[in-house]
């Protein structure tokens with residue numbers, strides 16, 4: 513696949529979308545922006561919902577790849593998750609298939625495997641204890657379940673239609689880590705841009721699933737499949753550790769919100785549809 517130049521960025525008005533709007537052009541991309549919310553400083557952005565199939569067809573027409581960040585990014589009632597994350601992601605894949613877009617980079621989440629026990633609280637880990645990328649799906653919410661669906665949808669579209677995807681199980685991508693758990697799953701925005709760039713440009717990815725984080729000292733998961741794409745993380749959350757641990761204390765292995773990959777998503781009360 514020739515290196516993509518024009519990339520559709522869905523979810524461009526969101527937190528991660530805003531970070532990537534400023535970081536990805538440095539890699540030479542021209543971004544086409546899509547979000548249901550208008551973007552004040554980008555009047556050219558496409559303002560449309562993922563349920564609008566015609567708008568999606570037009571949005572993907574002629575792009576070299578899609579970075580699919582749009583969707584509900586926290587737990588919500590099932591009907592809302594169904595509409596934006598499940599049907600919305602299906603609509604995007606169908607539009608990409610019909611318009612011949614060769615690759616999608618899909619923002620999956622650690623919450624697809626949130627009920628996986630964390631390797632061990634705190635300190636640097638023996639590499640053999642890191643969670644492998646082929647750990648079974650264990651969603652912690654309807655939100656996490658929608659990310660499992662997205663990964664399986666990506667696999668189907670690769671096997672059936674030859675549409676490639678890199679599914680990135682993002683940890684937490686914020687300018688700085690804000691909690692002790694986040695020390696283990698943090699992805700700096702600069703590393704996020706490095707990883708998305710690697711996912712957009714690597715040769716022959718088929719459907720590849722990768723963990724999305726920086727090279728944190730307290731890392732919980734294995735980055736081998738991400739590194740195989742050419743990703744070389746440059747950041748580590750450790751400089752933030754002393755202050756965060758002094759404020760919040762070490763993780764408590766007896767607390768389910770501390771001892772699973774998904775953090776408080778595993779212990780928050782469920783949001784049932786009725």
Ligand SMILES: NC(=O)c1ccc[n+]([C@@H]2O[C@H](COP(=O)([O-])OP(=O)(O)OC[C@H]3O[C@@H](n4cnc5c(N)ncnc54)[C@H](O)[C@@H]3O)[C@@H](O)[C@H]2O)c1
Nearest residue numbers: 523525526527528548561562582583585596619682684685
């Ligand atoms: N930020 C993180 O640390 C993190 C971690 C794991 C996964 N992710 C995933 O990455 C993506 C971006 O995360 P974020 O933190 O920027 O979330 P966000 O909520 O800030 O942004 C999501 C964007 O998607 C848009 N959107 C939602 N439903 C839509 C629909 N039906 N049609 C069109 N647009 C719609 C929203 O308007 C919003 O601008 C999400 O898919 C999220 O699940 C993010």
